[in-house]
Amino acid sequence: MKNNLRVQRAIKNITQAELAELIQVSRQTINTIESGKYVPSTVLALKMAKVFSVPVEEIFDLEEGD
Amino acid sequence: MKSKFLFPTWCNIVGYLMVIPGFVLGYLFIFHNYEIPGFGFQMREKSNLFQNAFENFTNELAVFLVIVGLLFIAFSKGKKEDELTARLRLNSLYWSVMIYYIIYNFGFLLVNYIKEIPFVGEHILELNIFSPLLIFIIRYYYLKYAKADSFVVGKPKFLPNVPFRSVGVILTLIGLTVFVFEAKDNIIFSSNDLLFVISYFVMITGLLVWSFSKNKIEDEMVMQQRLESLQLAVYFNYGVLLLGTLLFYSAFYLFLMLYAQFSLLVYFVLRMEYVRFRNNKQLNTFEEGMNYEK
Known part of the structure:
Protein backbone atom coordinates (compact mmCIF):
# COMPACT_ATOMS: atom_id res chain seq x y z
CA MET A 1 0.00 0.00 0.00
CA LYS A 2 1.40 3.39 -0.87
CA ASN A 3 0.68 6.70 0.74
CA ASN A 4 1.36 10.33 0.05
CA LEU A 5 1.11 11.42 3.62
CA ARG A 6 4.21 13.54 3.32
CA VAL A 7 2.75 15.47 0.42
CA GLN A 8 -0.47 16.03 2.29
CA ARG A 9 1.47 17.30 5.25
CA ALA A 10 3.37 19.68 3.04
CA ILE A 11 0.19 21.04 1.52
CA LYS A 12 -1.22 21.69 4.92
CA ASN A 13 2.19 22.70 6.22
CA ILE A 14 2.21 20.73 9.45
CA THR A 15 4.97 18.72 11.03
CA GLN A 16 4.87 15.05 11.98
CA ALA A 17 4.63 16.02 15.62
CA GLU A 18 1.66 18.29 15.05
CA LEU A 19 -0.18 15.69 13.01
CA ALA A 20 0.52 13.13 15.69
CA GLU A 21 -0.96 15.40 18.29
CA LEU A 22 -4.08 16.05 16.21
CA ILE A 23 -4.95 12.38 15.81
CA GLN A 24 -3.63 11.19 19.18
CA VAL A 25 -0.83 8.90 18.12
CA SER A 26 2.90 9.07 18.66
CA ARG A 27 5.29 10.73 16.25
CA GLN A 28 7.00 7.38 15.75
CA THR A 29 3.76 6.01 14.34
CA ILE A 30 3.43 8.86 11.81
CA ASN A 31 7.03 8.32 10.84
CA THR A 32 6.56 4.57 10.37
CA ILE A 33 3.37 5.07 8.35
CA GLU A 34 5.10 7.53 6.02
CA SER A 35 7.98 5.17 5.39
CA GLY A 36 5.47 2.49 4.51
CA LYS A 37 6.43 0.14 7.31
CA TYR A 38 3.15 0.29 9.21
CA VAL A 39 -0.41 0.11 7.91
CA PRO A 40 -2.70 2.25 10.07
CA SER A 41 -6.06 1.04 11.24
CA THR A 42 -9.20 2.18 9.47
CA VAL A 43 -10.07 4.55 12.28
CA LEU A 44 -6.67 6.19 12.13
CA ALA A 45 -6.78 6.56 8.33
CA LEU A 46 -10.21 8.18 8.56
CA LYS A 47 -8.96 10.57 11.21
CA MET A 48 -6.10 11.58 8.95
CA ALA A 49 -8.47 12.13 6.07
CA LYS A 50 -10.52 14.41 8.25
CA VAL A 51 -7.47 16.44 9.28
CA PHE A 52 -6.51 17.02 5.65
CA SER A 53 -10.12 17.39 4.49
CA VAL A 54 -9.63 14.88 1.69
CA PRO A 55 -11.10 11.45 1.01
CA VAL A 56 -9.10 8.55 2.43
CA GLU A 57 -8.25 7.29 -1.07
CA GLU A 58 -6.32 10.47 -1.73
CA ILE A 59 -3.91 9.63 1.06
CA PHE A 60 -3.72 5.85 0.78
CA ASP A 61 -3.77 3.70 -2.29
CA LEU A 62 -3.64 -0.06 -2.91
CA GLU A 63 -0.81 -1.47 -4.91
CA GLU A 64 -0.10 -4.72 -6.71
CA GLY A 65 0.44 -7.46 -4.19
CA ASP A 66 -1.87 -6.12 -1.51
CA MET B 1 -2.50 -6.69 9.96
CA LYS B 2 -1.43 -10.09 8.82
CA SER B 3 -0.01 -12.85 10.98
CA LYS B 4 3.73 -13.01 11.05
CA PHE B 5 6.16 -15.75 11.98
CA LEU B 6 3.89 -18.72 11.38
CA PHE B 7 4.81 -22.24 10.38
CA PRO B 8 3.39 -23.70 7.15
CA THR B 9 0.02 -25.46 7.28
CA TRP B 10 1.37 -29.00 7.13
CA CYS B 11 3.16 -28.43 10.43
CA ASN B 12 -0.20 -28.69 12.14
CA ILE B 13 -0.50 -32.39 11.37
CA VAL B 14 3.16 -33.00 12.12
CA GLY B 15 2.52 -31.33 15.46
CA TYR B 16 -0.15 -33.84 16.40
CA LEU B 17 2.08 -36.68 15.21
CA MET B 18 4.78 -35.43 17.56
CA VAL B 19 2.72 -34.46 20.56
CA ILE B 20 0.83 -37.70 21.07
CA PRO B 21 3.87 -39.98 21.14
CA GLY B 22 5.65 -37.26 23.12
CA PHE B 23 3.04 -37.26 25.86
CA VAL B 24 2.92 -41.04 25.92
CA LEU B 25 6.69 -41.29 26.15
CA GLY B 26 6.77 -38.62 28.82
CA TYR B 27 4.12 -40.40 30.83
CA LEU B 28 6.00 -43.68 30.57
CA PHE B 29 9.25 -42.01 31.54
CA ILE B 30 7.89 -40.19 34.56
CA PHE B 31 5.57 -42.82 35.97
CA HIS B 32 7.19 -46.05 34.92
CA ASN B 33 10.79 -44.93 34.61
CA TYR B 34 10.73 -46.26 31.13
CA GLU B 35 13.77 -45.62 29.01
CA ILE B 36 14.18 -46.64 25.42
CA PRO B 37 16.83 -49.31 25.66
CA GLY B 38 20.18 -48.24 24.35
CA PHE B 39 18.91 -44.82 23.30
CA GLY B 40 21.83 -42.74 24.40
CA PHE B 41 25.57 -42.90 24.64
CA GLN B 42 28.50 -42.92 27.02
CA MET B 43 28.95 -39.31 27.99
CA ARG B 44 31.82 -39.64 30.39
CA GLU B 45 34.16 -42.08 32.06
CA LYS B 46 32.49 -42.40 35.44
CA SER B 47 29.24 -41.46 37.06
CA ASN B 48 29.29 -38.79 39.70
CA LEU B 49 26.63 -37.22 41.88
CA PHE B 50 25.33 -34.85 39.27
CA GLN B 51 25.92 -36.69 36.07
CA ASN B 52 25.55 -40.25 34.90
CA ALA B 53 28.20 -41.94 32.84
CA PHE B 54 25.66 -43.23 30.41
CA GLU B 55 23.07 -40.67 29.44
CA ASN B 56 19.82 -41.94 28.13
CA PHE B 57 17.96 -39.51 25.91
CA THR B 58 14.42 -40.77 26.37
CA ASN B 59 13.30 -37.85 28.51
CA GLU B 60 14.96 -35.32 26.20
CA LEU B 61 13.15 -36.90 23.31
CA ALA B 62 9.83 -36.70 25.15
CA VAL B 63 10.36 -33.03 26.02
CA PHE B 64 11.46 -32.24 22.47
CA LEU B 65 8.44 -33.98 20.91
CA VAL B 66 5.95 -32.34 23.24
CA ILE B 67 7.31 -28.81 22.95
CA VAL B 68 7.96 -28.76 19.22
CA GLY B 69 4.65 -30.54 18.60
CA LEU B 70 2.71 -27.99 20.63
CA LEU B 71 4.54 -25.11 18.95
CA PHE B 72 3.61 -26.52 15.56
CA ILE B 73 -0.03 -26.92 16.48
CA ALA B 74 -0.22 -23.49 18.05
CA PHE B 75 1.56 -21.46 15.41
CA SER B 76 0.94 -23.09 12.07
CA LYS B 77 -1.00 -21.25 9.39
CA GLY B 78 -4.65 -22.16 9.15
CA LYS B 79 -6.29 -22.90 5.85
CA LYS B 80 -7.30 -19.27 5.55
CA GLU B 81 -5.19 -16.74 7.38
CA ASP B 82 -6.49 -13.21 7.30
CA GLU B 83 -6.78 -10.12 9.47
CA LEU B 84 -9.35 -11.70 11.71
CA THR B 85 -7.36 -14.82 12.47
CA ALA B 86 -4.30 -12.67 13.10
CA ARG B 87 -6.18 -10.56 15.63
CA LEU B 88 -7.76 -13.64 17.17
CA ARG B 89 -4.40 -15.32 17.51
CA LEU B 90 -2.73 -12.39 19.20
CA ASN B 91 -5.67 -11.78 21.51
CA SER B 92 -5.71 -15.44 22.51
CA LEU B 93 -2.00 -15.35 23.20
CA TYR B 94 -2.35 -12.31 25.37
CA TRP B 95 -5.25 -13.85 27.27
CA SER B 96 -3.69 -17.24 27.78
CA VAL B 97 -0.30 -15.95 28.95
CA MET B 98 -1.94 -13.58 31.38
CA ILE B 99 -4.40 -16.12 32.77
CA TYR B 100 -1.76 -18.80 33.02
CA TYR B 101 0.70 -16.70 34.98
CA ILE B 102 -1.95 -15.32 37.30
CA ILE B 103 -3.08 -18.84 38.13
CA TYR B 104 0.51 -20.01 38.39
CA ASN B 105 1.47 -17.18 40.70
CA PHE B 106 -1.40 -17.70 43.10
CA GLY B 107 -0.95 -21.43 42.80
CA PHE B 108 2.61 -20.94 43.93
CA LEU B 109 1.46 -19.36 47.16
CA LEU B 110 -0.44 -22.53 47.83
CA VAL B 111 2.52 -24.68 46.85
CA ASN B 112 2.45 -26.52 50.15
CA TYR B 113 -1.08 -27.66 49.46
CA ILE B 114 -0.52 -28.34 45.79
CA LYS B 115 2.35 -30.65 46.63
CA GLU B 116 -0.24 -32.96 48.15
CA ILE B 117 -2.24 -33.37 44.96
CA PRO B 118 -1.32 -36.84 43.68
CA PHE B 119 -0.38 -36.36 40.04
CA VAL B 120 0.11 -32.63 39.74
CA GLY B 121 2.08 -32.11 42.91
CA GLU B 122 5.10 -34.20 42.06
CA HIS B 123 5.46 -33.04 38.48
CA ILE B 124 4.52 -29.42 38.71
CA LEU B 125 7.74 -28.30 37.06
CA GLU B 126 7.26 -30.35 33.93
CA LEU B 127 3.58 -29.53 33.69
CA ASN B 128 4.22 -25.82 33.95
CA ILE B 129 6.67 -25.77 31.10
CA PHE B 130 4.23 -26.48 28.33
CA SER B 131 0.95 -25.40 29.95
CA PRO B 132 0.91 -21.88 28.49
CA LEU B 133 1.10 -23.35 25.00
CA LEU B 134 -1.65 -25.81 25.75
CA ILE B 135 -3.93 -23.12 27.14
CA PHE B 136 -3.28 -20.94 24.11
CA ILE B 137 -4.08 -23.76 21.70
CA ILE B 138 -7.34 -24.54 23.47
CA ARG B 139 -8.34 -20.86 23.66
CA TYR B 140 -7.44 -19.99 20.07
CA TYR B 141 -9.09 -22.96 18.40
CA TYR B 142 -12.14 -22.67 20.63
CA LEU B 143 -12.59 -19.04 19.58
CA LYS B 144 -11.87 -19.76 15.95
CA TYR B 145 -14.26 -22.65 15.51
CA ALA B 146 -16.85 -22.55 18.24
CA LYS B 147 -17.26 -18.83 18.59
CA ALA B 148 -16.32 -17.64 15.14
CA ASP B 149 -19.55 -15.79 14.57
CA SER B 150 -20.20 -14.33 17.97
CA PHE B 151 -16.85 -13.42 19.46
CA VAL B 152 -16.03 -9.72 19.39
CA VAL B 153 -12.34 -9.26 18.78
CA GLY B 154 -11.72 -6.27 20.97
CA LYS B 155 -8.51 -4.47 21.86
CA PRO B 156 -6.60 -6.29 24.58
CA LYS B 157 -6.67 -4.29 27.78
CA PHE B 158 -3.49 -3.26 29.50
CA LYS B 214 1.39 0.29 28.87
CA ASN B 215 4.40 2.34 27.95
CA LYS B 216 4.37 6.11 28.25
CA ILE B 217 3.73 6.30 24.51
CA GLU B 218 1.19 3.61 23.73
CA ASP B 219 -0.78 3.91 20.52
CA GLU B 220 -1.96 1.36 17.99
CA MET B 221 1.46 0.74 16.48
CA VAL B 222 3.00 0.05 19.87
CA MET B 223 0.09 -2.25 20.70
CA GLN B 224 0.77 -4.23 17.56
CA GLN B 225 4.47 -4.37 18.37
CA ARG B 226 3.55 -5.52 21.84
CA LEU B 227 1.47 -8.43 20.65
CA GLU B 228 4.08 -9.47 18.11
CA SER B 229 6.70 -9.29 20.84
CA LEU B 230 4.63 -11.70 22.88
CA GLN B 231 4.64 -14.16 20.03
CA LEU B 232 8.39 -13.78 19.58
CA ALA B 233 8.94 -14.17 23.30
CA VAL B 234 7.06 -17.45 23.21
CA TYR B 235 9.22 -18.71 20.36
CA PHE B 236 12.41 -17.59 22.03
CA ASN B 237 11.42 -19.06 25.37
CA TYR B 238 10.77 -22.49 23.95
CA GLY B 239 13.77 -22.32 21.67
CA VAL B 240 16.01 -21.70 24.65
CA LEU B 241 14.28 -24.44 26.58
CA LEU B 242 14.82 -26.92 23.76
CA LEU B 243 18.49 -25.99 23.46
CA GLY B 244 18.85 -26.31 27.19
CA THR B 245 17.19 -29.71 27.10
CA LEU B 246 19.80 -30.91 24.66
CA LEU B 247 22.80 -29.31 26.37
CA PHE B 248 22.13 -29.53 30.10
CA TYR B 249 21.60 -32.54 32.32
CA SER B 250 20.70 -33.49 35.87
CA ALA B 251 21.12 -30.67 38.38
CA PHE B 252 21.79 -28.04 35.73
CA TYR B 253 18.66 -29.07 33.94
CA LEU B 254 16.73 -28.64 37.17
CA PHE B 255 17.86 -25.03 37.35
CA LEU B 256 16.83 -24.55 33.75
CA MET B 257 13.37 -25.94 34.49
CA LEU B 258 13.01 -23.60 37.45
CA TYR B 259 14.03 -20.63 35.34
CA ALA B 260 11.72 -21.72 32.54
CA GLN B 261 8.75 -21.35 34.87
CA PHE B 262 8.80 -17.60 34.38
CA SER B 263 11.32 -16.95 31.61
CA LEU B 264 8.56 -16.23 29.09
CA LEU B 265 7.63 -13.02 30.91
CA VAL B 266 11.29 -12.04 31.19
CA TYR B 267 11.81 -12.30 27.44
CA PHE B 268 8.60 -10.43 26.71
CA VAL B 269 9.52 -7.59 29.00
CA LEU B 270 13.05 -7.36 27.60
CA ARG B 271 11.80 -7.41 24.04
CA MET B 272 9.36 -4.57 24.79
CA GLU B 273 12.19 -2.52 26.26
CA TYR B 274 14.15 -3.09 23.07
CA VAL B 275 11.15 -2.05 20.95
CA ARG B 276 10.78 1.10 23.02
CA PHE B 277 14.48 1.87 22.60
CA ARG B 278 14.29 1.28 18.87
CA ASN B 279 11.24 3.53 18.49
CA ASN B 280 13.00 6.34 20.31
CA LYS B 281 16.15 5.92 18.28
CA GLN B 282 14.14 6.04 15.08
CA LEU B 283 12.79 9.40 16.14
CA ASN B 284 16.19 10.85 16.83
CA THR B 285 18.05 9.64 13.78
CA PHE B 286 15.32 10.26 11.26
CA GLU B 287 14.51 13.87 11.95
CA GLU B 288 11.60 14.78 9.74
CA GLY B 289 13.17 13.58 6.46
CA MET B 290 12.28 16.37 4.13
CA ASN B 291 11.87 19.51 6.09
CA TYR B 292 8.38 20.73 6.55
CA GLU B 293 9.17 22.60 9.70
CA LYS B 294 7.40 25.94 9.95
Missing part, protein backbone atom coordinates in the same frame (compact mmCIF):
# COMPACT_ATOMS: atom_id res chain seq x y z
CA LEU B 159 -2.86 -1.51 32.78
CA PRO B 160 -2.35 2.25 32.61
CA ASN B 161 1.25 3.37 32.48
CA VAL B 162 1.21 5.79 35.34
CA PRO B 163 1.38 3.78 38.47
CA PHE B 164 1.64 0.29 37.13
CA ARG B 165 4.69 0.15 34.97
CA SER B 166 7.01 1.53 37.60
CA VAL B 167 5.31 -0.62 40.22
CA GLY B 168 5.92 -3.65 38.05
CA VAL B 169 9.59 -2.86 37.52
CA ILE B 170 10.21 -2.16 41.20
CA LEU B 171 8.41 -5.29 42.37
CA THR B 172 10.35 -7.41 39.89
CA LEU B 173 13.70 -6.04 41.01
CA ILE B 174 12.92 -6.34 44.71
CA GLY B 175 11.51 -9.82 44.34
CA LEU B 176 14.43 -10.93 42.18
CA THR B 177 17.05 -9.58 44.57
CA VAL B 178 15.55 -11.17 47.66
CA PHE B 179 14.89 -14.38 45.80
CA VAL B 180 18.45 -14.73 44.54
CA PHE B 181 19.76 -13.88 47.99
CA GLU B 182 17.59 -16.58 49.54
CA ALA B 183 18.37 -19.12 46.83
CA LYS B 184 22.09 -18.68 47.36
CA ASP B 185 21.73 -20.00 50.89
CA ASN B 186 19.23 -22.74 50.17
CA ILE B 187 20.14 -24.71 47.08
CA ILE B 188 17.36 -27.12 47.95
CA PHE B 189 14.30 -24.97 47.56
CA SER B 190 12.28 -25.22 50.69
CA SER B 191 8.74 -24.04 50.47
CA ASN B 192 8.76 -23.67 54.21
CA ASP B 193 11.01 -20.69 53.86
CA LEU B 194 8.44 -17.91 53.92
CA LEU B 195 10.76 -15.24 52.63
CA PHE B 196 11.62 -17.40 49.67
CA VAL B 197 8.00 -18.02 48.76
CA ILE B 198 7.02 -14.38 49.16
CA SER B 199 9.94 -13.00 47.21
CA TYR B 200 9.20 -15.37 44.34
CA PHE B 201 5.55 -14.35 44.40
CA VAL B 202 6.51 -10.67 44.43
CA MET B 203 8.88 -11.19 41.51
CA ILE B 204 6.30 -12.97 39.36
CA THR B 205 3.65 -10.38 40.24
CA GLY B 206 6.11 -7.65 39.28
CA LEU B 207 6.84 -9.34 35.98
CA LEU B 208 3.14 -9.75 35.28
CA VAL B 209 2.32 -6.13 36.07
CA TRP B 210 5.32 -4.93 34.06
CA SER B 211 4.37 -7.09 31.07
CA PHE B 212 0.79 -6.01 31.01
CA SER B 213 1.10 -2.29 31.59
